[in-house]
Amino acid sequence: MNQPRILDGKAVAASVLDECRTETAELKEKGITPGLAVILVGTDPASAVYVGSKARTCADLGFHSVKIERPEEITQEELLEIVADLNADPAVHGILVQSPLPKHIDEETVIRAIDPRKDVDGFHPENVAKLVLEDPTGFVPCTPAGCMRLLEVSGIDTNGAEAVVIGRSMIVGKPLAMLLVAKNSNATVTIAHSRSKDLPAICRRADILIAAVGRPDMVKADWVKPGAVVIDVGVNRIPDASKKSGTRLTGDVDFKEVSPRCSAITPVPGGVGPMTIAMLMKNTIKAARQLG
């Protein structure tokens, strides 16, 4: 049994945030304070936690931070008006609409309304296209960007490596596949998903295996090639009687089973999660720099 390297997302995120702190100071000297506005609709407790954490990180870095909370009943027009105001606000460089939105609001319409130059989540079609076209002026969605940064900082070479991404979402799977196959990464990339035949065999090919499906502990030891690098994007809350809350977080990878087989693995929590917020801050600084 091997002792794998634990890819400590918390530590790497902290160093990314240190970078952000320096960059923010430099921008402030030029009279630019990076500004991030987060819109939270309704009372979803998980969303509230995410938004709170983003706001705290902004405060910590010295960003101008705007938190807009609106009740579940807000109309789409009202929400679009808020977005339009933020688009026009020169103190705001990044705009993020916390997902999920209530059902009566069309999320895509709202995302399209955000000025692509302020779309720090990277969900606007303009930024989706830039990612595919390998245009570096775009914004890469924060979770895939965080995975790439974690690989890079950990010295894991993607060149010619076989990467398998499980999951084909717009938020993680597809953009991550595009990043891995791009000319500055050069991985051979397989996108697998719920309809793939013999998923374990497909995963066993991977030098770099990335799970982004949202199924607790789905990836088992025999899905993993010995010595592979495993990146777990899953964040699943499951019952755990031993915890005060009655629940705990777990990833898409059965960490206990898988970790002895691989050369490096991200834990959940403390792996990809912290990277996501750090990359959001990076994106906001990039927006501030580009908007001037």
Place this chain on the structure above:
Amino acid sequence: MNQPRILDGKAVAASVLDECRTETAELKEKGITPGLAVILVGTDPASAVYVGSKARTCADLGFHSVKIERPEEITQEELLEIVADLNADPAVHGILVQSPLPKHIDEETVIRAIDPRKDVDGFHPENVAKLVLEDPTGFVPCTPAGCMRLLEVSGIDTNGAEAVVIGRSMIVGKPLAMLLVAKNSNATVTIAHSRSKDLPAICRRADILIAAVGRPDMVKADWVKPGAVVIDVGVNRIPDASKKSGTRLTGDVDFKEVSPRCSAITPVPGGVGPMTIAMLMKNTIKAARQLG
């Protein structure tokens, strides 16, 4: 030695064009004549052949067809003006700028200038994003769309199949991978390329192997799993003393070697090539319908 099914792109393209003919007649009854404008800059002989062939197909279908030829020396501004005029012309539903453009013109700027609703080549970022986002209102680039149609008409099931795409271009490889992995195709997709390690072994996994690299006869028999479906997107002109012209066309697949191993294969010429023009006509009809 097996006798594979030859996927006759010429015949399938002819039936797609028959569909187009019917649809054009229907649109004309509603007072809409599909209109396609093709801009040709310079005197590249291959480009002239393509443009000529597109114009003939338009005429054959009863489209309104505009062919704009300009010398190599045209400025970018002049070209952008032509595009702007065509964007504003209600008789034109599709606009195509024949590639390659002279070096002093930035192709991306020109593509971005085309009204995305008239971008029947599917190269505008708006349509790139729609493809990734699986938004059916967008335009899919003609060659990948032609490959998908050929598979579909030939009754080749992509669901759960292992597809390997060799090539990661914006015109074929990447969009084709996105189409194959989309929810209405459900293939497990691997994108391989020049930097992939052990390309033959990767290709041997494929139930559906698609070569889009531009290297004559690169794919050999031992790259192909027995019984696989092979789609050859390559169009390479190579010397051939036995021909009057001294050259002949060949694909990226060594047809003679590979065909006995596979269950179905596209020839070059007469495979994907004719499908590309047919799908351009389909896209123009779609544009005419959507613009009304």
